[in-house]
Amino acid sequence: MFLWFHKLGSPPHFYRIAGNWLPWLGTIFLLLLVAGLYGGPILAPPDYQQGESYRIIFIHVPSAWMSLFIYIVMAGCGVVILVWRMKIAEIVLISSAPIGASFTFLALATGSLWGKPMWGIWWVWDARLTSELILLFLYLGVIGLHGAIEDKRVATRAVAILAIVGMVNIPIIHYSVEWWNSLHQGPTVTKFDKPSIHWSMLIPLLLMALAFQVYYLLALFQSCRTELLQRERNSRWVEELIAK
Amino acid sequence: MSVSEFFNMGGYAIYVWPSYVLAAIVLWLNWYLPRRAHRQLLGQLKRRNQGKSE
Numbered sequence: 153m154f155l156w157f158h159k160l161g162s163p164p165h166f167y168r169i170a171g172n173w174l175p176w177l178g179t180i181f182l183l184l185l186v187a188g189l190y191g192g193p194i195l196a197p198p199d200y201q202q203g204e205s206y207r208i209i210f211i212h213v214p215s216a217w218m219s220l221f222i223y224i225v226m227a228g229c230g231v232v233i234l235v236w237r238m239k240i241a242e243i244v245l246i247s248s249a250p251i252g253a254s255f256t257f258l259a260l261a262t263g264s265l266w267g268k269p270m271w272g273i274w275w276v277w278d279a280r281l282t283s284e285l286i287l288l289f290l291y292l293g294v295i296g297l298h299g300a301i302e303d304k305r306v307a308t309r310a311v312a313i314l315a316i317v318g319m320v321n322i323p324i325i326h327y328s329v330e331w332w333n334s335l336h337q338g339p340t341v342t343k344f345d346k347p348s349i350h351w352s353m354l355i356p357l358l359l360m361a362l363a364f365q366v367y368y369l370l371a372l373f374q375s376c377r378t379e380l381l382q383r384e385r386n387s388r389w390v391e392e393l394i395a396k
Numbered sequence: 397m398s399v400s401e402f403f404n405m406g407g408y409a410i411y412v413w414p415s416y417v418l419a420a421i422v423l424w425l426n427w428y429l430p431r432r433a434h435r436q437l438l439g440q441l442k443r444r445n446q447g448k449s450e
Contacts, residue, residue, distance in 0.1 A: 193416070194402070204406030208415045215419070247430075254422045262415040269411050367423060375430035381437050394438075394445045 164389040170373040177370040184363035191356030208266040214361040216259035222252035230312035247375040253291035279328035280336040290318040
C-alpha cells in the first residue's frame, strides 16, 4: 500500500495510472449521471411546497457540496506542499482550482435560478450566499496568484498558503444557515437526526452527488496529466513517451 | 405525466432547464478544454522531438 502510494507520487507513474483510469471514470460517471437524471428530474415526485421548481436541487446541492469538497482537497494539498514538497500535490492543487471554481459558480447560478421563483429575488447578501461568493473569489484568487508570480516555486508556496488560510471560510459556509437568519433553507440531508427529505428524492440526489464526485476525478486526472507533461517536458520519461 | 407537462415543469421551466443546461455546459468545458490542451501539447512535443533528431 505504501509502495503503491509512493509510486503514485512519481510523475511517470501518475501520468500512466491517471491515463488508465480515465475511460473507467468516464463510464462510471455516465452511468451514475443517467441513473441520477432518471431518478431526479423524471421519477421523483414534485415537492409539496415548491412544486416542480425544487428539481434544481439535483444540480444545486451536489455542486455546492463539490465546491466545499474540492476546496478541502486543495487545502490538504497545501499542507502536503509546505511539509513534504510533493510534486503531485502541487499539480493536484493547481488543477483542482478551475474545477472547484466551476462548481462554485454552478452552485451560485443555480441557486439564483431557484431563488427567483421561491424567494422572489435573484440574490440577497445573506450569510450563506455571501460566504459561497467569497469561496468563488478564493478559487479565482488561487488561479490568479499562481498565474501572476513568475517564479513557480514561490507561486506554489503562495497558493498553498492561500488555500490553507481560506479554509476558515468552509465551516462558515456550512454553518451559515444555522448561525445567522437566512432566506436560504436549513440543511435537509446532513442533519444529525433523520434527514427531512424523502428517499425518492434523496436517492437521486446522492446519485448525482456521486456522479459529480467521479466527474471531479475525471476532470482532475485529465488536467493533471496535461500539467505534468508541461512541467516535465524536458525530462527523460516524457522524451521516451513521445518517442513511442 | 405527458412529455409537454414534463418540459413545462409546472410553470417553472424557465428556471429549471437553464440550471441543467448551464451544468451541462460547465461540465463539458471542464472535460473538453484540458483534453484539447493535452492533445495540443503532445503534438507540440512530438514536433519538437522530430526537429531534434533531424
